[in-house]
Amino acid sequence: xxxxxxxxxxxxxxxxxxxxxxxxxxxxxxxxxxxxxxxxxxxxxxxxxxxxxxxxxxxxxxxxxxxxxxxxxxxxxxxxxxxxxxxxxxxxxxxxxxxxxxxxxxxxxxxxxxxxxxxxxxxxxxxxxxxxxxxxxxxxxxxxxxxxxxxxxxxxxxxxxxxxxxxxxxxxxxxxxxxxxxxxxxxxxxxxxxxxxxxxxxxxxxxxxxxxxxxxxxxxxxxxxxxxxxxxxxxxxxxxxxxxxxxxxxxxxxxxxxxxxxx
Numbered sequence: 193x194x195x196x197x198x199x200x201x202x203x204x205x206x207x208x209x210x211x212x213x214x215x216x217x218x219x220x221x222x223x224x225x226x227x228x229x230x231x232x233x234x235x236x237x238x239x240x241x242x243x244x245x246x247x248x249x250x251x252x253x254x255x256x257x258x259x260x261x262x263x264x265x266x267x268x269x270x271x272x273x274x275x276x277x278x279x280x281x282x283x284x285x286x287x288x289x290x291x292x293x294x295x296x297x298x299x300x301x302x303x304x305x306x307x308x309x310x311x312x313x314x315x316x317x318x319x320x321x322x323x324x325x326x327x328x329x330x331x332x333x334x335x336x337x338x339x340x341x342x343x344x345x346x347x348x349x350x351x352x353x354x355x356x357x358x359x360x361x362x363x364x365x366x367x368x369x370x371x372x373x374x375x376x377x378x379x380x381x382x383x384x385x386x387x388x389x390x391x392x393x394x395x396x397x398x399x400x401x402x403x404x405x406x407x408x409x410x411x412x413x414x415x416x417x418x419x420x421x422x423x424x425x426x427x428x429x430x431x432x433x434x435x436x437x438x439x440x441x442x443x444x445x446x447x448x449x450x451x452x453x454x455x
Contacts (some may be wrong), residue, residue: 209274213226218244218247219395220398220399220431221399221434224245224255226244232265234269235269235275239266239269239275241265242259242262242266242282245259245262246259246262246263249293250289253350256290259286268280273312274314274317275315276312277310277319278313280306280308280309281309281323283301284301284302284305285306285326287305287331288333289300299334303334310327321347321351321354321355324351325344328340328367329341329367336406341371342368345368347366348360349365356403359397361387361394362387362388362395362400362404365391366403366404367386369384373410382408382412385410385411388408389401399431402435403424403429405420406442424442425442
């Protein structure tokens with residue numbers, strides 16, 4: 193799955209202690225606890241809180257009402273184009289997650305919201321790479337257009353590099369590698385998956401490490417592939433079966449490697 197790239201702060205020494213605490217909880221799949229640390233009194237804090245709860249929906253397939261409530265609060269507090277654009281980006285992502293997990297078909301809402309975000313967020317703005325990435329997810333997983341997805345992922349990758357956003361880079365590496373794997377480009381896929389895994393391990397992004405291990409296993413030969421999958425299973429169990437969609441990929445015999453598109 194493509195599992196959420198909500199770019200994190202709090203990932204490096206010297207960051208704000210609150211953001212560091214939020215990141216540590218988020219990276220261990222404790223989204224509700226992380227959100228509880230944030231008072232939704234400003235547009236930024238309300239948006240970050242909403243993004244955490246949207247991410248929880250994608251990884252756990254639960255918490256939809258709480259995410260909707262948090263998102264409405266963020267939308268109400270947004271006043272600038274950047275703030276409104278960021279809220280629209282989260283709105284589109286929540287609609288995408290609901291469609292992906294077959295909760296309800298909200299594909300049209302997802303496209304409209306991300307289109308609105310694109311009109312509000314300037315091309316060179318810090319929030320643009322995340323938007324590009326999410327538009328790639330829609331193209332790949334809802335529209336079935338791998339070429340459009342690749343172009344969007346490449347824009348997101350370049351933007352994440354320019355804005356020094358390693359977490360988002362871990363997602364763009366992974367999804368570009370997934371497209372390469374589908375085309376039989378094993379060396380390219382292996383490199384991209386390995387880069388994604390390296391970044392996530394360096395950041396301590398535990399909830400995203402099992403998906404990265406499983407993806408790399410798909411591009412490796414035995415016995416390395418089995419070793420990677422077993423490590424992914426260990427982390428998956430450690431986090432209580434999160435992300436839920438990974439169970440299908442890790443189930444023996446290998447179910448289908450439909451990476452839900454967002455991790």
